[in-house]
Amino acid sequence: MSNQNSAVSLEDVRHVADLANLELTAEELPRMAHDLNAILGHIAQLSELDTSQVEPMAQVAEALGIAPATAGETLRPDVVKPSVDRAAVMSQAPESDGRFFKVPKVIER
Amino acid sequence: MSAALALSPEVLAKYQPVIGLEVHVQLLTKTKAFCGCKNEYGGEPNTHVCPVCLGLPGALPVLNKQAVEYAVLAAKAIGCEIRETSIFSRKNYFYPDSPKGYQISQFDKPIAENGELIVPGFDAAGNAISKRIGITRLHMEEDAGKSLHDGFADSASRTYIDLNRCGTPLVEIVSEPDLRTADEVFEYLTKLKEILLYTGVSDCNMEEGSLRCDANVSVMLKSDWEARGTAAYGTKAEVKNVNSFRYIRAAVEYEIERQIGVIEDGGRVVQESRLWNNAEGRTYSMRSKEQAHDYRYFPEPDLPALVVGAEWQKNILSAMPELPEARRARLASEYGLSTQDAATLTTDRELGDFFQQAAALAKSPKRVAAILLSEITMRLRGGELVLGQSPVSLNGLVLAADLAEAGEISSKQLKQLLDSCFTESKDFAFIYDRDKPQQISDTSAIEAMIDEVIAANPAQVAQFKGGKRTVSAFFVGQVMKLSKGQANPALLNELVVKKLDA
Numbered sequence: 297m298s299n300q301n302s303a304v305s306l307e308d309v310r311h312v313a314d315l316a317n318l319e320l321t322a323e324e325l326p327r328m329a330h331d332l333n334a335i336l337g338h339i340a341q342l343s344e345l346d347t348s349q350v351e352p353m354a355q356v357a358e359a360l361g362i363a364p365a366t367a368g369e370t371l372r373p374d375v376v377k378p379s380v381d382r383a384a385v386m387s388q389a390p391e392s393d394g395r396f397f398k399v400p401k402v403i404e405r
Numbered sequence: 406m407s408a409a410l411a412l413s414p415e416v417l418a419k420y421q422p423v424i425g426l427e428v429h430v431q432l433l434t435k436t437k438a439f440c441g442c443k444n445e446y447g448g449e450p451n452t453h454v455c456p457v458c459l460g461l462p463g464a465l466p467v468l469n470k471q472a473v474e475y476a477v478l479a480a481k482a483i484g485c486e487i488r489e490t491s492i493f494s495r496k497n498y499f500y501p502d503s504p505k506g507y508q509i510s511q512f513d514k515p516i517a518e519n520g521e522l523i524v525p526g527f528d529a530a531g532n533a534i535s536k537r538i539g540i541t542r543l544h545m546e547e548d549a550g551k552s553l554h555d556g557f558a559d560s561a562s563r564t565y566i567d568l569n570r571c572g573t574p575l576v577e578i579v580s581e582p583d584l585r586t587a588d589e590v591f592e593y594l595t596k597l598k599e600i601l602l603y604t605g606v607s608d609c610n611m612e613e614g615s616l617r618c619d620a621n622v623s624v625m626l627k628s629d630w631e632a633r634g635t636a637a638y639g640t641k642a643e644v645k646n647v648n649s650f651r652y653i654r655a656a657v658e659y660e661i662e663r664q665i666g667v668i669e670d671g672g673r674v675v676q677e678s679r680l681w682n683n684a685e686g687r688t689y690s691m692r693s694k695e696q697a698h699d700y701r702y703f704p705e706p707d708l709p710a711l712v713v714g715a716e717w718q719k720n721i722l723s724a725m726p727e728l729p730e731a732r733r734a735r736l737a738s739e740y741g742l743s744t745q746d747a748a749t750l751t752t753d754r755e756l757g758d759f760f761q762q763a764a765a766l767a768k769s770p771k772r773v774a775a776i777l778l779s780e781i782t783m784r785l786r787g788g789e790l791v792l793g794q795s796p797v798s799l800n801g802l803v804l805a806a807d808l809a810e811a812g813e814i815s816s817k818q819l820k821q822l823l824d825s826c827f828t829e830s831k832d833f834a835f836i837y838d839r840d841k842p843q844q845i846s847d848t849s850a851i852e853a854m855i856d857e858v859i860a861a862n863p864a865q866v867a868q869f870k871g872g873k874r875t876v877s878a879f880f881v882g883q884v885m886k887l888s889k890g891q892a893n894p895a896l897l898n899e900l901v902v903k904k905l906d907a
Contacts, residue, residue: 315497315699315701317499317506354492354703354704354705354706355704355706355709355710357709364490364709364710364712365712366712366713366714366716366717367714367716367717367720368470368473368474368713368717370709371467371468371469371470371473372436372441372467372468372469372470373470373471374434374435374436374469374470374471374472375435375436375441376435376436376441376442376443377436377440377441377442377455379442379443379452379453379454379455380454380455380456382449382451382452382454385451385454385459386451391563393557393565395449395450395451396450396451396553396565396566396567397451397501397565397566397567397568398559398563398564398565398566399501399563399564399566400562400563400564401554401560401561401562401563401564402500402501402552402554402564
């Protein structure tokens, strides 16, 4: 991946699309590159702010002043709950023999 | 040995292999890591699933408390430090057996780091040494489902997916690249499994995939290593998919030789994943896709930071059993067992527990160890039984040991009684009650036999009277023979000396 200073190339877009399992057409590729560049440009603008004194935040709890549980009080007790009916699951699967999900042939990665 | 490329020992000796291991261990919780579905091997396909482990939109994970406790216990047992606040991250990749499109794992802030295992090894001169293998980290994550590539009518064009395993709690234990030989790999895994079994966090059943191992193998020229140190490390290849320690040893051995062969031929080792094929005794490349390593980790927004406070940690660790190494040393000193016997008794926790309980009840712990390790173990092995299936109970073992110790049954009689226990699947007390050797404990009857033997052996009597008191053993033996082995040995000893002294 290119860093935020250089523009997103078509090659970058192909790579990211590949990681995301997206198939982009020849017309979509440049449009995506344009959009991504616009987004990254915006992010670059945000990056101008000095955040060196701000802790990175992945969770809102801390920001809301919620003290974390320290003894697992909020975790799930290890008790079995009923699973869902397989017939209902498989009715939503693109392809199934009623027992398994079937997917196009994959080779072990 | 693997079917490797015939490289001369001189060539092999020029290179230094460097090996690091990643071991995945399934935790023995009742439910999955992030949902209440059953965590159980097998089962009718896709019946232990729910919106969370199916990765349905909007479903939210809630971490299993027991999984955390097991992870902490396992981590401490291998000497790791616990990170009080650890973070779950998403590891992004597409594969059909992971329906969310990412695996919940831990990345830069794992729950535990900096552990170690001490394994037996050899120094450069070939002397046996203890070697420290560093453990970089232990982190929590979830297992993927299972892909079935073969066995169905349309397997040529379809892969079948079973998501029962998806979401099973795992710990991944990553070693430092401190291992140097395939044998060290084997020893490390053996020790790790032994410790994990003691803690009870996993059954470590390799056939069922509860313990899985990937090995990162690279080689470098020793001369290069001496000149540049870790900067000389070669490109590593990852050997995957090996389901027994013996095969891992063979796979690592093969891979070391393969890489040396590549370099000797002027080639370059490629960073890739390789599968071990046991039938062919070789590894082969799983089409290398460099981009597959771009996992784009980021903090899991659906899970808060995991905090294992000091108090909770203390509670968890109160369940820490005595670990094999410590138990080994204690059994040897406390009961006077040989190092070998202490080691054998502690290879699994169940056997050690069984011994300790019996030793506490019996008159002679050493006798218990002797009978358990020879007579019982031999018969279990013969019948392909595990200890839990032994017809001889704890009390049966104690009774047998006490009788043998007191000299009330001979070792030959003990063997016969145990044979009956195993052929009839009956406990020792029952068999002993029924078949107990008819012992003659009647003083006058024994005295009569002693008189008879004394009368028949005047020369030996004279020897005894002349001061050679050890001759009494001769009389004991003769009387025992006369009684067809049924004279009470303790009583007989006493009476022989009394008679001879008379």
